[in-house]
Amino acid sequence: MANIFKDQQNILYVCLGMTWGTRERMAIKDCLISREIGHNVFLYCLRDSIIHMKAKALGIDCLFHSAAISLNFFKWYRLNDFVNYLTKFDIRLVHCYDLKFLWPASFYLKRKHLVPLVFTFNHEIKKYYKKYWYKNLIQRIDQVFLPIKEMSDSVHDHMNIPLRKFEYTGIGVKSKECPESDQKSTGSWFVGCAVGGHEVSSEFLEPIISAVNSINAKGTLTKKVKLIIYSEVSWSKFLIHKNVKKFINTIGATEHIFLETTDKLSSACFNVDAWVGLNVREPMEDLLLCSALNSRPFLAPRKYAIMEFFRKYGVLGEAYKTSDTRELRDKLERMLLNYERYTTNLVAQKEQLETEFGYEFYKNQLLMGYEKTITKRERLFRKKTQKRL
Secondary structure (H helix, E strand, C coil): CCCCCCCCCEEEEECCCCCCCHHHHHHHHHHHHHHHCCCEEEEEECCCCHHHHHHHHCCCEEEECCCCCCCCHHHHHHCHHHHHHHHHCCCCEEEECCHHHHHHHHHHCCCCCCCCEEEECCCCCCCCCCCHHHHHHHHCCCEEEECCHHHHHHHHHHHCCCHHHEEECCCCECCCCCCHHHCCCCCCEEEEEECCCCCCCCHHHHHHHHHHHHHHHHCCCCCCEEEEEEECCCHHHCCCHHHHHHHHHHCCCCCCEEEEECCCHHHHHHHCCEEECCCCCCCCCHHHHHHHHCCCCEEEECCHHHHHHHHHHCCCEEEECCCCHHHHHHHHHHHHHCHHHHHHHHHHHHHHHHHHHEHHHHHHHHHHHHHHHHHHHHHHHHHHHHHHC
16 A cells, blocks of 8 residues: 555646636645655646746746647647656656646556546536546546535536545645734725736726725725735736726725735735635635635635535625626625624634645645555556456
8 A cells, every 4th residue: 555655756736827826826735745745746837837937936846838728639649748757757646737638638647557647626617528538538537636525516517527536625725823903904994805917807806996996985884995906926017907007096096906916815815804706717716715714704706616615604704796896895895894793703613614624634635635546556557467467
């Protein structure tokens, strides 16, 4: 039986996104966890992407995808780099985060019987992968990591992956201990949100900017609301920078809306009174959990996973319809008017949230998942060898 803590493995992490979201942060986190216990880790990514820059700063070895980003079947032949890396670096486990790359990875690993293929799913899936050419590829997937249990039915329904291959990891966020007096600011309500640095249109920011400006104009709250839009990329490098500034000036919100750069978005969650999630592609954004674990209520796009989360843990925040400025304003206003109700619920649920979504649970689930798949692969290979003999 494999021992993930003693047997050194060469692990290849595949994350080809140009974005900087939960998926990319989880990939970096997984690299660091594996490296911390002595494994050799390699990140297969796009050169000059944000995840490449982050990995480079952390000393993670990067291997680059040189083919086109579009990975339909007729372009798989261009993946020579990926195939060569498997042999050159004696890769013993492949961990993939991109659905579009899962299929060629499954295909090329068919002949590498001892190399497990695991996949982290953290985005909504709309297409059904049940046609006959997917079935053989899906069989090659050894383990699927899901951040929340509520995703299992959807993934199983769309891809027909056996439920026994699912492992629930949480998201692996860390909380900070803070004194009660620091739980909220005194002069203003500070609300935070984040952008990844890859956006090409500023339209997704306009509803939250307008909502905050509208709340301040109404004067219902005893304190003004200040919105801080955080990024780990310098705002001067943003394609949308000028458009965002122009929109803020146009509606006269320069005194209440601020654009800031931070070294780590998870720390920004700790510095505000409430957090607003803007990502509509992820069932559960890691920054929302980070906010909750630090006793800050959050406002999130209304999705099935979010509604199930509130049903299970209670009123820890609010949900809104994407691009609906009025509902966004009303829900944020309600949350700030009844702030103590939300923080009381958050404190009461913190231990349970830590258990299911905290870093230690995530680390254990990840490593035990690796160990299980490596052991299973070794056992299957021995059986096949014995049959041949």
